[in-house]
Amino acid sequence: MAAPVKLDTLQTIELAEGVQILLRPAGPLPRALALIIDMLFCVLFFLLALLLFFIVGRLVGIEAGVGVLLLTVFVIYWGYFVLYEVLRKGQTPGKKFLGLRVVRTSGARVRWGASIMRNLVRFADMMPLLPQWELWVVAFGFYLFGMTSCLATRRFQRLGDLIADTLVVYDRSSTGELNSALRVAVHPTAPGLVLTREEQLAFIQFTERAATWSDSRKEELASPIAAVIGATGREGVVRALGIGTWIRDS
Amino acid sequence: MKRTAFEESNEPHWVDLESTLAALDSKQPAMDARRLPRLFRQVCGDLALAQQRMYGRKLCERLNTMVIGAYQHLHLALNRGASGFVRFFAATFPQGVRREAALVWLNFALFFAPLAAFLAAAYFEPKWIFALLPPELRQMMDAQYGAGTGDEYVREQFGSNFGMFGFYIMNNVSINFRIFAGGVILGVGAAYGIGYQGVFIGAMFGYVHHSGNPERLYTFCSSHSSWELLGFILGGAAGMRIGLALVNPGRLTRMAALRDAGRRALPVLLGSTAMISCAAVIEGFFSPSSAPAGLKYTVGILGWVMFAAYFSLAGRRMDAT
Incomplete structure (x- = not known):
């Protein structure tokens, strides 16, 4: 089979x-949004580095100030993603905002090696770069390679993820609202015939997800099994929900 | 067992695990963290049961979240701290370089062949150098390494100070990382990046040979040359390893070959980054200092000898990590 x-x-x-x-796994869109937020954070850190530069430049001397500025910028430029991912358990501020997290494909937490690798390969994922591609603190490209790789792999991995064996996943399930009250009274009813495991699962999932669909969508989804549940339209939906509830709760 | 009964009987230890995990996540000292393995195994069993008995998605996802959380706390790679650091440089790094010997030699050739060619051009066909170096750069080089300039200019430009050190770190390590990332794109980027460095450095040296004071250049460059140039070469080799995995995955699938190449390239890349950072320290503080030329040449030659010995001998008796 x-x-x-x-x-x-x-x-x-x-x-x-x-x-x-x-x-x-999270797809390219939330990851792109997270990236934009992270870039804004890089700029913010750069402004702080500038402030530090002025303070040190005034107190110690301009050359020491330049040295401090360059070192800070270096750490922001190459360390921002790595430090956040390793020390904040896989979450940069952008990823945290969108509820994403970097994990190993085994589900374990990322460590230094994997994080450094995936973030250095970022520069390959960024290709093609903008002509004036370095904004001093953030490098920016069109992420054509990363996007292609994301869309071509089952787990939405960019090149850096493939090489470092990592994934970006949703941190928690988005199913908080799933068991919201249905607007119909459902009576648990036994199905009239023996169902396979997959069929039972289909009924349960129909019941659990029904609250997120419109009424007509519910009816449409229940219509192919009209013969099994012996009703169509709204009545079919109620029967299917009843069977689902019966299977799940008994 | 009905779902509600299952939930009722297990709720206490689920809540227990959830609160332990929350405490661990927020770094509070969790007094009962020692019970985590037992709770973890218990909830693993609960999750398997809930999936098998089809207790519904809400319960399964709650248990799933718990299992992932506990798994991430329990299955951590050991953080070996200082001993891991020592072990990396005593064994892992030189072993990794030896494993990629072929690629390292290829990058070595890609760098030194154009360099030698342009040095030779200084004596036979200087127009090649003039074609490559823009006039502004030649003027700058005249000012630094020109036949008539004294020590003072060099010290003003490359004063042994913190500012220049910052610049070298930023600039050189970034070049290395970009050579590496370029290599990921089918190796072409690394070949280009390394070759470009060879051509350019060769042309600059050739130009100084042609119309400058080579001694001034060599006293400045010799002490950090081995650290920096070998660092770039290793960065290029690490990038090529990954690019080659895509072109020639061997008996593995391309995905598996990429992961494998990532593991092989990582120690070489990290080591090369460390070398270039050390080069920046030398270049910022020792190279422009007023130490006698003889000392600087000695340091330079010792550097090359040291790295030859290090990469061929270090870590031979230790197990691969």
Whole structure:
């Protein structure tokens, strides 16, 4: 039997403890937004470095000030992502804002080696670069390589992720609102026939996700199994929800 | 067992684990962190049961989050601190360089062949050098290494001070990282980056040979030459290792070859970065100092001898890490 075609992007990882965990890789859009926020933070840090430059320049001398400025800029330029990812458990400020996190493909936390690697390869991911591509504290390119790699891999990995064996995942599931109240009274009902495991799962997931769909979408999704549940339209939806609730809670 | 009964009977240790994890995340001293492994295994079992019995996504995701959180706290690579640092330079780095010997020699040739060619051009065909170096740069070089200039100019321009040290760190390490990142793009970038450095440095040296005072140049450059040039060459080799994995993955899939190449390239890259940072220290403080030329040449030659010995001998008896 062929493996079922996956519709979602969830990645199943089996731990040494024999249990499977699910990671939800983040796509290019949230990652791009996180990157923009991180660039703003770099600029902010640069302004702080300038302030430091003026203070040291005034107190010690202009040459010492220049030295301090260049060293600080060096640390921001090459260290911003690495330091945040390693010391803040995989989250730069931008990633934290968007609820993302860098992890190893095993689900473990990133350490120095992996983080340094993925962030140095960033310069390959950035290609093609802007003609005047260095804004002194942040390097900027169009991320064409990274984007292509992201879209071509199952787990949305840019080149740096592939080489360092890392993933960017959503930190927590976005399912807080899923069990919000349905606006219909549902009576748990036993299905009239024996269901396979996949079919039972389909009913459960229908029940759990129904609250996020419009009524017509619910009816549309319930219509292919009208013969099984013996009703169509709104009544079909209520039956399907009833069966789902029955399977889940019994 | 019904889901509600399952939840009721296990809720206490779930809450226990969640609060322990929250304490660990916020770096509060968690008195009961020693119980983490046991709680972790218990919740692993709960998650497996919840998945198998189809207790629904909400519960599974809650357990999933807990398991990931505990896993990330328990499965950490050991932070070996200072001994890890020593071990890296005593074994991991030279071993990594020896493993990439072929690529290192290739980058060595890519750098020194154009350099030698342009040095030769200074005596046979100086127009090559004039074609390459823009007039402004030649003027600057005349001012620094010209036949008639004295020591004072050099000291003004490259005063042994903190400012120049900062500049060398920023500039040279950035060049190295970019050579590396260029190498990732199918190796072409590294070949170009390294070759370009060779051409340019060769042309500049050739120009000074042609119409300047070579002694002034060599007294400035010799002491940090081995650290910096070998650093660039190793950075280029590390980048090429990754680029080659895409072109010639061997018996692995390209993805697996990339990961493998990343692991092999990392120690070489980190070591080369350390070398270039050391070069910046020497270049900022010792090279422009008024130490006698003989001492500077000795330091320079000792550097090359030391690295030859280091890369061929160090870490032979230690296990690969």
